[in-house]
Amino acid sequence: MRVPARLLSRALLGCALLLSIGVGHASIAAAQGTNTIESSTPGPGETVTTAPTQIQLRFTEPVGGADAVAKMVLSLSCDSKLTNLGTAQLGADGRTVSAALLQIPGSGTCTVNWELPDGSKGSFNFTAQTGDPTATTTTIPVDPGEGTTADPYVEPRLGGPIGMVRLAAYMFTAMLIGGLFFIRGFWPEGVEYDITERFLRRVAIGAIASLYLLAMLMNARETGDAILASATPTAWGPLMELDDGRAVVLRLLAVGVIAWISWFTERIFDPNRLVFWAVAVFTAIASYGFDRSDGRAVLLGIVSAVAHSGLVITWIGSIAMIWRVVLHGPGDVDLVHALRGWHRLATPLGIGVVATGVVQTWRIDGINLFVSGHGRVVILKTIVVVAMFLLSSILREFVLTRMRGAKKLDERMVWRLKRPVGIELSLSILVVALSSWMLSMRPPYIAPVDRGPDVQWAIVQDMQGEDDFRVRVSINPGNVGVNAVLIEYFGPSRVQKLTVTLTPVNPNFSGYTIYVPLARPGAARVGEGVGMQLRAPGEWRIQVTGMSTVGELPMLTGSFIIADGTTVTTLPRQPAGTTVPPSTTVPGGTTIPGTGTTVPGATTTLPGG
Secondary structure, three states: OOOHHHHHHHHHHHHHHHHHHHHHHHHHHHHHHOOOOOEEOOOOOOOOOOOEEEEEEEEEEOOOOHHHHHHHHHEEEOEEEOOEEEOOEOOOOOEEEEEEEEOOOOOEEEEEEEEEOOOOOEEEEEEOOOOOOOOOOOEEEOOOOOOOOOOOOOOOHHHHHHHHHHHHHHHHHHHHHHHHHHHHHHHHHHHHHHHHHHHHHHHHHHHHHHHHHHHHHHHHHHHHOHHHHOOOOHOOOOHHHOHHHHHHHHHOOOOOOOHOOOHHHHHHHOOOHHHHHHHHHHHHHHHHHHHOOOOOOOOHHHHHHHHHHHHHHHHHHHHHHHHOHHHHHOOOHHHHHHHHHHHHHHHHHHHHHHHHHHHHHHHHHHOOOOOHHHHHHHHHHHHHHHHHHHHHHHHHHHHHHOOOOOEEEEEHHHHHHHHHHHHHHHHHHHHHHHHHHHOOOOOOOOOOOOOOOOOOEEEEEEEEEEHHHHEEEEEEEOOOOOEEEEEEEEEOOOOOOEEEEEEEOOOOOOEEEEEEEEOOEEEEEEHHHOOOOOOEEEEEEEEEEEEEOEEEOOEEEEEEEEEOOOOOOOOOOOOOOOOOOOOEEEEEEEEOOOOOOEOOOOOOOOOOO
């Protein structure tokens, strides 16, 4: 009986050993992961005749998030030659992983190998029959969601503070100039009141201070420096390069002259100072005609903008003078004359404001106001203006009927008029606020403004064709190797499927196609981190295609030279039409062929680019 017992114990020990080995193998198998490929592009065993632009793998289970994708191993080799891949990206479903091809794979049998951090791994083969790989073009997808491939255009900073200060400057300037207009034309007795002089002095100080601050903010926006760095006028050089910047400085000087002459209000009736006062007033009003010096019928726009600003300034200044000075308290018959003068003035002013406003709206917005944000704000402004004119009409009717034959302005009449006039002034401020907001927006018929730091790019190509199709392509450093590309789109207002193709003339090298993720005017940048290498020295060709809302846009074409040395001369900003002498030699040994090569205009880049 001892032998069977010994055998039984040995048998039990062997079973336990086998069981432990099986569990160990099971744990190792679990550690290796069980995730597999559900589908892929290209697929296993597939034969492709067009060079793929990316490898896409769809797993049966979630791969473990972006961190797992960042750690995964993914490679592509064709006939034992590795093909460079971009950074793997995880899809929104958590199971799809894709990686862009940074070069053209060769023809033959291609193998995709992958391995996830959980131990799951595998491989599959496909066949590439793409012909001569040196004659193909690599596709670089530019996605605004990928920080390494494209950076969306960023509007200049300080937009909010500039809008608020612009509103304050306009209101103070309107109260000063419009108030003086009202006194000189309809209420000359106003110079005899101390409250008139105190009111005009305060708004003059406010106008000068707010205009000075506005110039500082606008200059800081252009330079990108701190606001205090623009505290002195000697630092306003960048501001003087802009039409609206020069207009603000000119307006500041004109308001300073007006404030100096009218510090003692009776001076506006001095014939010796009349010419200086009139010139300063006209200059200040005319400067508003250049705040929007673009669009259709530019000359008509400047004239209508000047007329519109003058009428609005007179309207606001008159209402402010009525509310703050005339209705300050009861008084003699001259206050009644002031109210009647306001009654006579309001009707032609209202007609002029509406007429010039309609001209400006047609010029920069067109007929359909619902297609743009600027147009919708115009509609809102129109509603407020209508409400303001209705209230003004009621007030003027009250003045005409109730004050006919009045010999003085009593306290009861002041009390009845004070609040509605204040409401009308508030509505006027709201209208000006909407106008200030509209200046920060781009209407449909206003071209986008080139902004940004004065960055020098080695290669700049400005291309423009029919249907207002305009694109600028900038390349840096312009040598053989890795380059950054900036693509700026200027028009038309809507675009789809915008692509830029860079193709070398030398057939032994491949080129690139860049998908530009823009639907409206803006810019996108392909950074050097993407690894876009221009390997062919010599001449390259550019082709730009796109589709607008009415159909396919005409193709734009251009060319540039890539140097084969280590440095290249960078061209500074040049005015459009500047000519480079023929056969100019670029450092590195490459010569620009042809004669009369034209250097494009100024360039723009993204902040931080």
